[in-house]
Amino acid sequence: MAGDVTASPVAFVATSEAPRAWRTVLDHVESQLLSGALHPGERLPGERALSSELGVGRSSVREALRVLEVLGLIRTQAGSGPNAGAIIIATPSGGMSALMRLQVAASGFPVADIVRTRLILETAVAADLADASPQPDLTEAIALLDAMDSPDLDPAEFLALDAAFHLALAEASRNQVIAATMAGLRSGIEGYARAGLDRLDDWHATSDRLRREHRGIVDAIRAADAATARTRIHDHISGYYAETFIDPAPNPASR
Amino acid sequence: MAGDVTASPVAFVATSEAPRAWRTVLDHVESQLLSGALHPGERLPGERALSSELGVGRSSVREALRVLEVLGLIRTQAGSGPNAGAIIIATPSGGMSALMRLQVAASGFPVADIVRTRLILETAVAADLADASPQPDLTEAIALLDAMDSPDLDPAEFLALDAAFHLALAEASRNQVIAATMAGLRSGIEGYARAGLDRLDDWHATSDRLRREHRGIVDAIRAADAATARTRIHDHISGYYAETFIDPAPNPASR
DNA sequence: CCCCATCGTGTGGTCTGACCACAGTAGCAG
């Protein structure tokens, strides 16, 4: 059950499945991305080159590239030049990707939101803790683990300890943003929104846009048009963050 | 700028791009999913059928199916029978999909986490508000909008109002879970974790597993092995939710 | 000498056709 988590750098999908050719490409790009062999802004080899390099057909390469594209990890551009033309690697953390969009849009019940939110935050916490150069103080977390070893806990007690453990992990992380988000989201959002101001070159235009979009969101809500409300609030938020934080990493050789 | 948000049910990616054939397939399946024309457990037409039905090549159909698969919306099975064989639709809200995994794993800097978290929550809020049968009370939100129309606001003031507006929207939503998450995440998580207890058929085994995984997480953190820590905490959390909430909706004809 | 229009090249995007392994079914033999 525990199994080999080291097989694929991300354990992309459930293990022990029939090998699929496009998965090969995915793993290849993925590992290069995570290992740092491929930096944002760089280009992947061409589809034909990848095909022969990895020993799979171009169709399979394209299926993998499509996944990576929708995932927000790469960006394709038709008709690129002779020598360099291929694919541009976007920021790996890449903002709100298209699939994120679909996932959010397709999610009907709130559990999925909770799950995703928690998943993101907890993963970030774990990574931060593991990356911390002075070992983080896990005393409290471990004490909670010990408490959970008690054999006669009823589920409610166990879960209370479980929640406390996860919170202790978050608090042990010295990542201000994650901690703030864990605790309230509100302050974290506010702080980052303010921090992004420095990157705006035209505050006036941005604030106008935000005003307009706010109205549009409220209008959609009043009209009980859920689909439009979703789209608009998504574009509203992702647009602001894109303007202030996300570096699209355009073709470095552009000019 | 505002543009047509009604073109695609989800506005899958940035608007006004060159039309891509596989997008056609994606939109088709997506709209059928969201409109309810396609229920979880049902099967899509075969790749060849979709191809001729939508007027695109099979390669394009496959690229779209690959995206949907990695997205967790469909599941494919090679060598299905003669008449029915095609693709199984999984739960649209579908747990943590593979791309979610990659996104989380590949995310290096906390801004992306904040963005995603906020994106999820805000989208859910907007949808809830728009779906509410008695119109929600937007008085406070609109008052904040009016306040933002004041021409002489400096950025800090504007952003403070902006944050208040978004929070007012969240508070107007009567969705307990979202509100709780917005406010603190903690209580929301705790409540859902407890609610999931009813669905567990073997609490003993589950709690044992959780204990074990907790240790594994702490071990990875102590070892400063970020990759393993990520994988483990991901599996830990998604595993619990999968056990308590996610219905994989297997092939109904399997018996 | 520099600048700009032109052409050629190679790319991604797409389609077609083909082959394979496999799952399900129908049909036959027992």
Place this chain on the structure above:
DNA sequence: CTGCTACTGTGGTCAGACCACACGATGGGG
């Protein structure tokens, strides 16, 4: 009625072909 065996059609994959386009090199005009 039971069990095995072909057959059929599926998804998985590959190879080849064509198109429109973007880039760089080329060559002419200033």
